[in-house]
Amino acid sequence: MAKQLQVLTALDAAKTQWYHFTAIVVAGMGFFTDAYDLFCISLVTKLLGRIYYHVDGSPAPGSLPPHVSAAVNGVAFCGTLTGQLFFGWLGDKLGRKKGFGILAGGMVAIVISAAFKLHFPAPSYGENPVGSTVPQADYVWRIILIIGALPAALTYYWRMKMPETARYTALVAKNAKQVASDMSKVLQLEIEQEQDKLDRFTTDAGNNFGLFSKQFLRRHGVHLLGTTTTWFLLDIAFYSQNLFQKDIFSAIGWIPKAASMNALEETFKIAKAQSLIALCGTVPGYWFTVALIDVIGRFTIQVLGFSMMTIFMLGLAIFYTFWRTPGHHIGFIVMYGFTFFFANFGPNSTTFIVPAEIFPARLRSTCHGISAAAGKLGAIVGSFGFLYLAQNPNPKLTDHGYPPGIGVKNSLFLLAGCSVIGLAFSFLVPESKGRSLEEISGEAEEEEQQV
Numbered sequence: 001m002a003k004q005l006q007v008l009t010a011l012d013a014a015k016t017q018w019y020h021f022t023a024i025v026v027a028g029m030g031f032f033t034d035a036y037d038l039f040c041i042s043l044v045t046k047l048l049g050r051i052y053y054h055v056d057g058s059p060a061p062g063s064l065p066p067h068v069s070a071a072v073n074g075v076a077f078c079g080t081l082t083g084q085l086f087f088g089w090l091g092d093k094l095g096r097k098k099g100f101g102i103l104a105g106g107m108v109a110i111v112i113s114a115a116f117k118l119h120f121p122a123p124s125y126g127e128n129p130v131g132s133t134v135p136q137a138d139y140v141w142r143i144i145l146i147i148g149a150l151p152a153a154l155t156y157y158w159r160m161k162m163p164e165t166a167r168y169t170a171l172v173a174k175n176a177k178q179v180a181s182d183m184s185k186v187l188q189l190e191i192e193q194e195q196d197k198l199d200r201f202t203t204d205a206g207n208n209f210g211l212f213s214k215q216f217l218r219r220h221g222v223h224l225l226g227t228t229t230t231w232f233l234l235d236i237a238f239y240s241q242n243l244f245q246k247d248i249f250s251a252i253g254w255i256p257k258a259a260s261m262n263a264l265e266e267t268f269k270i271a272k273a274q275s276l277i278a279l280c281g282t283v284p285g286y287w288f289t290v291a292l293i294d295v296i297g298r299f300t301i302q303v304l305g306f307s308m309m310t311i312f313m314l315g316l317a318i319f320y321t322f323w324r325t326p327g328h329h330i331g332f333i334v335m336y337g338f339t340f341f342f343a344n345f346g347p348n349s350t351t352f353i354v355p356a357e358i359f360p361a362r363l364r365s366t367c368h369g370i371s372a373a374a375g376k377l378g379a380i381v382g383s384f385g386f387l388y389l390a391q392n393p394n395p396k397l398t399d400h401g402y403p404p405g406i407g408v409k410n411s412l413f414l415l416a417g418c419s420v421i422g423l424a425f426s427f428l429v430p431e432s433k434g435r436s437l438e439e440i441s442g443e444a445e446e447e448e449q450q451v
Helices: 006-013 018-039 041-052 068-094 101-119 137-149 149-160 164-171 176-188 195-202 212-245 245-251 263-296 297-319 320-324 328-345 345-355 361-389 407-428 437-440 443-450
Strands: none
Touching: 018 041, 018 149, 041 068, 041 137, 041 263, 068 361, 212 297, 212 361, 212 407, 212 443, 245 263, 263 297, 263 328, 263 443, 297 320, 297 328, 297 345, 297 407, 320 328, 320 407, 328 345, 345 361, 361 407
16 A cells, blocks of 8 residues: 555655755745746836837826736746646656746845836936936846846756655656655655555555546545636735735825836836745745645635635725725725735645645646646636736726726725635535545555455
C-alpha cells in the first residue's frame, strides 16, 4: 500500500528542515513571478497610454484604446493559461523538476518611479501636456517588466539542484532505488528500497486509470469540477478588482485626476495605493492562512473566504454612493482591503493548494494545471469584461474610447454574485487536512480494498 512505503511515511513524518525551506522558496518564487507580472500590468498600461497615445490638444493624458488595453491585459493571462495546461501535462509526463507578487510589484514600481521622478522632474499634464511625460518614462515600464523575470532566473539553479519529488519518482517513474537514494540524502535517514511493494501498487489496475476515464470521473470528476469552478469564479472577482483598482482609487478621491499629475507621479501614486492595500489586506490574509490552514482546514478557510468576500463586496456596492462622499473614503478603503484579506485568507490560497493534494500522483500536475488554467480563464473574463463593465453609465464620463458600462457599483454586485456561486461549488471539494496524499487521492483506499 502506498502509505506503507517507507519513503513516503518518512516524508510525511519528517520535521521541517533545510530541504523544505528550499522547496518553499522555489515554489514561492514561481507564484511571486506569476503574481508580479500579472499585477504590474495596470501600472504599465498607464505609462503606455501616456507615452504612445498622447493626443495634442486633449484635456486629458493619453490612454490605451480599449482594444489595445484589453490585449495588453489579456495576453498575459492567455499566456499563463496556455502554460498551465501544457506544463501541467508535461509535469506528469517528464517530472516536476523539469503572494507576495502584488506587494512586490507595487514596491518595485514605487522605487523605480520615485527614482526617475526625482532625477527627471516634470510639470503636471494640466500645466504642460507634452512635458509632463519625460522621455525617461519609456524606460520605467520596461524596467518594471524586466524585474519580473529575475526571480525565475535566480531560482532556476536551486530547482536543478533539488531531487525529483519522491512521489513522482516512486509512484509514476516507479524507481524505488532512486527515490530511496534521493530521500535518504534529503532527510538524512536510511530508507529501504521497496521495489516489490512499489511494483504491486503501481501495477494494480485500480491505480492505473487515465485522465477523464470512467473510473477517474467516478472518483475525481466532481472534485475536478469543484477545483476548476471555484478557481474560475475566484479569479473573476480577484483579478478584475485589481484591474479597475485605479478607477476605484480615483472615484473615492484617493488618487488625484490624471491631468493634475505627470506620468511618473501618476505611476508612483497608483503603486503606493496598491501597496497599501497589499500590506493591509493581501499579505496578512496569506499569513492567517499559513497559521490556520492545518488547524481549521482548507474547506473552512475557503467557505469563510467566499462568504466574507460576498459580504464586503455587497457592503461596498449597496452603500457605494455613501462611501464616495467626503469623510467616508477611509471606510471604503478599509472595506475594500477586507475583500482582499478574505480572498487570501480564503479561496485565493486554498484553490491552488487543494488541487495539489486530492488527485493521484500520476495525474496531479495535469489536474492542477487544468484547475489553474480555469482560474486564468476567469481572470481573462475579468480583464476583458470588467474593463468595459466598470465604465461609467454616463457616456460623457467614460474613459476615452470606451462605451458606457454598468459602473463600478454594479460591477461590485456582479463580483459578489461570483463569490456566492464560488461558495456553493466549494462543497464539491473534499477536506484534505490531516491526511496523507495517498489517502486523499484514494490510492491507498483502492489498495486496501484489494487486500
